[in-house]
Amino acid sequence: MANSTVPTDFDHKTFLENLTKQPGVYQMYDSDGKILYVGKAKNLKNRVSTYFQSSGLPIKTQVLVKRIASIEITVAPSEAEALVLEHNLIKAQKPPFNVLLRDDKSFPYIFLSQGERHPRIAFHRGTKKKKGRYFGPFPNSGAVRESLSFLQKTFGVRQCEDSVYKNRHRPCLLFQIGRCSGPCVDRVSDEDYHADIEQTVMFLEGKNEVLHQQLTAKMEEASESLAFEKAAQIRDRITALRQVQAQQVVEAGHSNLDAIACVSENGVACIHILYVRQGRIMGSKNYLPKDRLAHNEADVLSAFIAHTYIGGTQMELPAALITSHKLNDEEALVEAIMLSSKKAIKITSNVRTYRAKWLAMALEAGRQNLKNHLNNKQTLRQRYEALQEALSLDDMPNTIECFDISHSSGEKTVASCVVFDQNGPCKSDYRRFNIDGITGGDDFAAMEQALSRRYTRVQKEAKALPELLLIDGGKGQLGIAKKVMGELGIDEITLVGVAKGTTRKPGFETLVFEDGREQTIESDNPGLHLIQQVRDEAHRFAITGHKHRRDKSRKTSVLEGIPGIGPKRRRELLKHFGGLQEVMNANVDDLAKVASISKKMAEEVYSALHSE
Template structure:
């Protein structure tokens, strides 16, 4: 989806179109289907699906309400081709196939198209083999997974080799053995190639391996206990010891499972977005156990929402031919509008039912929180990576036409609730990312409530007069979250302090007050608007958003602390004991506030004179 964005005025939309859209729309069907947008050279721009083609395609050509990036897409359209589908679900399948084949630049694209690894247990042989498998599942046997990566498969195979001893050697090696290999010597294989184990016992080991891979640990544990007791009763103590060791290993691996509940297979998928970047984190839950996770960083050319990215991700993952199994249950961090159609399309494609939800409780809610936190942290790490920051700093230097990149950036923001508990924040970035040890908060006092200009002036004065006094490093670039008024205060403070080497930039919100439409105001009053996909703007947004977060956190802490403090605590002569008696006598602070001086004097420990003082204090200006 590309038009579910904040509205902006677009009076020149009709002038930039490259073909006769009015005639095209007049003859367009209202049936479900897929539309493909092409430029003047015949190159694909965008592929989309629609429940109603006429309504959906018409939305691109309205006179207002389109984002800047959508206008850029529409301005390049030279031709649109339509494919009608029997249903919205089948349109979704077709959309997925076209996106995968054509890779349109304006669609959300996921580059990781490799098949997922599995553990393969062969079948139809006297001595089945365990191995890693990736690709189409054509061979006869059982496939367990998918696993998030090859390392997880190798770790599992290593455990299975130590515990159950099922062979993992290539068939060519197995058929040509005449004596046991080294794995048999170190007790990692039971040696079926040279008949060191009977077919019956080997089949039992294979079955136990399968039970473990299916997550049926309770069944496996009970089976091993029965076998151990039987072997012990038959005086086969060596065999009983083998079963005992397997039980111990099984308990250890169960203890290592941090998250385990139920017996379901499901995927937990969370999305986090930031200016110019996004991260999707997937947790793999198999048989009630979290077996791994994986991060994806889809390209988001149109600043799509989390719901749009998740919809494209689910479509890519479960409608593709990458070998990804479709779990019966998928938990999403954000509800997606086309969930029902997407579920129908997946069932049509894979012949498996799938349930998608963003509303979960108990252990699934805990898993979802894990995935959401991981998505946010991994996205932040990617944004703060040396390569990304270097690109953004270089782009900022170019945008500001500076001789060198600003080595240190500081940003100020103000936060309050209708003037209450005003807090200013200062965050610091250098070319390695946030310098959190240099972050500062300022509790603003002695100003008119709600006066952001005065709050900004006070915070800047306190910050830079102290830096000057202590001889500490000044920033190369100072960002002020606000417009010309706040920037004017910053210029005044810097002039008063004699600081001339710091470049000042005001970051004013655009008319829509949405990310991507900021206006940058320089110290000389000139304004600059960077493209919404500019790495320089993304760096400024990142620093500004961090200052905003830091200010809000400080304001909430100060406000909550103030509200937790009883009004009675500031009255002379009213200590903890009298405070408790007042509250108990009247049943709460509100009733104390309503009480007259005579009513207050009825409290045993409150004299008439003290009652008058309490009443005066509670009702004074």
């Protein structure tokens, strides 16, 4: 018998359709905005889907699901860090449906002793009474032992007990197999041993760039000496270092800050905050502010910070705010907050290491939550109703189609057609058209060919026509659409051209109608947001189609097709990562660590490699 678990006020189907498959944490809230449950997942989409299956749910889970009104997610770099974040959130928020988690003392750490001639690293669990440094926490003992094994093979720092170390007279088996440098019998100088300790600490703190440079230099030295086997071993070590580096993003340092990220799309902005206290993420919150006067994300952030932090916050005021965009009025905001709270605070967007990782987590969570909001059925319904009113349509359109053209200086032109209904994008109905037989760069001819091919086939197969057809362009493109529809005898479709307007900024679009009249809609109108969403999706679909066609025709390395990446930078990329596959797997931060690759260029390289 099926369980009646699906809540009436939460659109779980649309939410799950747009949910990421990355690891992370999900927080469930009731209709009053109170936290119900916090969970972690290796694959967010697969895990959250289990709560909405038609049968087999325990009674307690059924009660939970019936009360869900909204779900917010925070994407984590790994499942392990998602587990630690889940632990922190449960301790801070005490959700009623969560079981009380273990105490901090039960989490394992890596311990580095201090005050000794030859410090040791070891597994640690329990109270932190010994003199030294503790790195962690780790999600389980297996993660600690895996890291210790890697450190042992890479740096050779001793891990034996002090009693064993003090009573050795000859090297042990670990020295013989290359997993210890033998400090107990002076097989390594104190200077070299402490250099190994420093490198171990840098690894555990996530400061690996210096290590990569040193290993790369050693690899080159081995290659020049024709010691290719040794060079291959060092190359594998570089790859292993990238794969197993234990950057503790969820917990690092002793920072007290709020990481505030803003993302916007189709006229809607989303702000996501991570609350970090004593180096630990204690919670997160999602906001959808409405600001008619804001022109960009920085303006939205400025207004939000002024509203939220001047006069105090619900949480203790942190020492710093790190923002995803540089604010034009940073100094004024800092002064205003200090006058109202009598506490100095720092605002910055220029951050590195673990602070940059926290900000990246907030950005990714903001993107995901905004995507879920935009595709929510209730939101879409409001947008369709607003669009009907704004365009003075007799009936609400059931289906909207939009066309766009993409090419590079006339090369490999591709036209896109995207389809939306009242449930959102209908991706199975999307179509691309490779445009041939026209003068390169003639967008009018390309649009005419795409429309003719699309609606000739629709008529031939007796498929339903859309009620509204959007054309990305002004009077010229709309005139082509009118011509094609006239030739095909189609007169039941409302045609609207979407021109960018004089400023060419989102929110200032000009709508062009068949009778020649033009209309602008207020930037905060949900109907305009729907038009922007459909238009942007057509643009994205056309660009990815064009890039795929262009790259396929060139039949060259994917790196050769990226502007600004010449032979020298290609060599440096391949040399830094050890191969093309490692370059493909690298994120923006990793790419930016290559000497000749700036952050902006790293973003362009990443975008080009993952455009599909």
